[in-house]
Amino acid sequence: MGRRRRVAGGIVVVCLSALLGASVAVSLFLNSSRTVVLVGHDTVVRPTTSGDAVVQTGPLLPDFRFRDVGPVGVSLALGKTEVGSVEELVERYAYIAGDPTGQVDKVRAVVVDMAVSAALRGLGVGLVPVAFYLLLGRHRRGELFRGVRSRNGLVALALLLVLPVLVWQPWEADAETQEEQGSWQTLAELAGPDVTLPGEVRDIEVRTGPVTTQSKRLVLSAIDTYDKSKEFYSTAAEGAADLDLREPEDGETVALLVSDRHDNIGMDRVARAIGERAGATVVLDAGDDTSTGQPWEAFSLDSLEGAFSDWERFGVAGNHDHGTFVSTYLADLGWTMLDGEAVDAPWGGTLLGVDDPRSSGLGNWREESGLSFAEVGDRLADDACAAAEDGERVSTVLVHDANLGREALARGCVDLVLGGHTHVQAGPDVITGEDGSTGYTWTNGTTGGAAYAIAIGSKPRRDADVSLVTYADGRPIGLQWVRLRTDGSWLVGDWSPVEPG
Template sequence: MSLPHRLLVGVALAAVSVTLGLLVAASLFLNSSRTVVLVGHDTVVRPTMARDAVIQTGPLLPDLRLRDVGPVGVTLSLGKTEVGSIEELVDRYAFIATDPTAQVDKVQGVVVDMAVSAAVRGLGVGLLPVAVFLLLGRHRRGELFRGLRTRQGLLALVLLLALPLLIWQPWETSEETQDDRGSWQTLAELAGATVVLPEEVRDIEIRTGPVTTQTKRLVLSAIDTYDKSKEFYSAAAEAAADLDLREPEEGETVALLVSDRHDNIGMDRVARAVGEAGGATVVLDAGDDTSTGQPWEAFSLDSLAGTFAEWDRFGIAGNHDNGTFVRTYLADEGWTMLDGEVVDAPWGGTLLGVDDPRSSGLGNWREETGLSFTEVGERLADAACDAVADGDRVSTVLVHDANLGREALSRGCVDLVLGGHTHVQAGPDPVEGEDGATGYTWTNGTTGGAAYAIAVGSKPRRDAEVSLVTYADGRPTGLQWVRLRTDGSWLVGEWEPITPAP
């Protein structure tokens, strides 16, 4: 075979391989789907070529559409969730929409992952003709091409070409559905001239059939919640940047302590703004990020993980973070979830923590189950004192309830115990331990502004709080609380020095 002929065959084979691979990859991508937890629902994500994002909310609420979201569109079919009423569900949608970054990033990540998966599979199919071509060899390929001139070979070729058509079946049609009968209308058109809408939502489209008065009221109520939430938390985050906070000195490290968020994603950007204003580079999460610890609350964890993505992140699960979902989810997002082992801390000292044993499914300690609150506190103290015996005094114990660290303080093995749980700030209180040692306990208020376990709303239900912990030479040296009032005003506590001994 001459060189030009070989080159021609190679180009033809490459063209067939690439074309086949692209067709298969595109087909697999456009017919693929993934189920993820999104906006509190088990959600089926399907890519489309329509360039629009369509949110199918189910039988009780109208679908939504956002136009021209990118080169590839997506359909989101919302499934099961946990909710007390339709009104509560709509308010949740509106609240999440005030800061949708984490949810948008999650959808984009899923679509990209589906595209990569389809491309890899398409590459595999595209390489199949090349493999067959090389496997047959020149002699067998010659026999195959000569066989195409026979009736039997011609019939085989026709059947081979018909195979994609038989798989595709373009003659199949679907029954007409209610979706086909609906039309799209912008929220501005639905609301009418008498209702003033935020500029960013006016062009969102809603699928309308026979839209009832009650449905329209729900939509307008959601818009009102969205507007108030976005305005409140945006103003709070902007004001946080100008708070008069103590600035860290050279050689100091500041950690931001959050606790009891209870799904309030609006406070995440506010908490970060406070941390940045105070020079924080580490975030310590004392638990109760959710209200029930169920997968529908993944939106809260997505927001937390995205907000502090570049920081050093440490956490434990609170009593409301039931089961292992919260712990596993945050660990997968890159958080260091403390489990009763002493770890090195970014400030040069050591850090120890454990999940709240009152969580359903939690409280395990090194393969032991059913331990009480007191027993877990004793095990925590044992771990801290073992570290002291090895020459590594524990600078901080992170727990959900500061009482869990009382035993470690009384034995004189830790400098500082940080917690939350009570939703009320307390401390710093010195605790005298054995051999003249002194440690401190500090309880942060509720970062989510939660009343009981509920924090979702257009603003905090009670004052929302974070704390700034200052470290130097591997040990804590001071604490400062920062509180956002329900009316949007700020209270800033004095920086209180602490001097743990020895």
């Protein structure tokens, strides 16, 4: 009889602990929040029970609601960002919406992480009663349960029951806000019968009110940008599957070279499609993924990662990727960011690279700061030649500006230097080293189709380029460029063999 009672008591404690832990986990999860950089903003992410995704854009623009996104909803409160005008901000939203995969994946990952964190904390709280049950022992548990039936025990039990209510304070109510005065309206209803909307945005809801009603023109302008952007890049990505590109033979590896994206996330799926058509499995990023290198441009890096997450990924930062944010962010996402030391390459050779020294905050060389462009080029050549002397000749130097690798080529220590920066494709140019060996230099155009450092728009501002590098036996053997023109047509360069030696 005593054993049954102990087993029953243990089961009750476990059940109560599970209930307590689950309650705490759910409560922590629904009251948790994370601040991340999303769509160019410092954004507070909060889970909800509504099953909807609500984007709170601030006091001057309407909030948006996406219905039935999943079993758990989310509230996204957009905070500070860098922007020149409200019109520019709205256009940016529309452009990002044309390819939102990176941002959606980021929100999903944040919500999952909050759920896991809440579950672990709930588990910890739920284990407390079990721990006390075991620590007290049978004798003290009996005394405790007998004490509950006393007057002091009843008072203590009442206090324990009142304590959660005092913490919760359900009688406290929020003040009535202006937000609650608005109503939700679909974009189709807001636009009216005279405006034709893309089918996928018709059911998105907008919170209307006295101020946001005046924003109708901005919303419709954004929808137009969204439609044009999505159509242009989707068509281009589909067309890339039919390009006449050289495909790798047995034993060959193809790397896709991108540079100077300057936040043009629309080109990421196009570049991926070109790479798939050419059989590429490696992406080499020559920098200038952003225009300023600021955290608000994380959306561009999220998109790049989303497009190539299952490939081997290597990169350097460009002169517009100011500071260390870009390199650190991509490294945290799993990219191998080259820092002046040779690394093993997927094609069997070695790869060397370094960030552009002209970028503010960059130019350090193993804790030494203030080096000039020429000095960094000399150090790069020193390392390349040292590797060659050790029997590990560098097959490729990846830099933002190919001129940074010219000294290494002049000394005859590398096979190929890849870069970007000029926004104009050039090469392959043969460089004869001082020892009579030959190497090549190749400059990719702007993958983002950027004019100066600006690429955001419903289509590229100038022709957008990527390059394909073919390797065999650990060394480069050929190069080919692919260009998407501003009118959506294609130009494909001939595959140019290279024979370093």
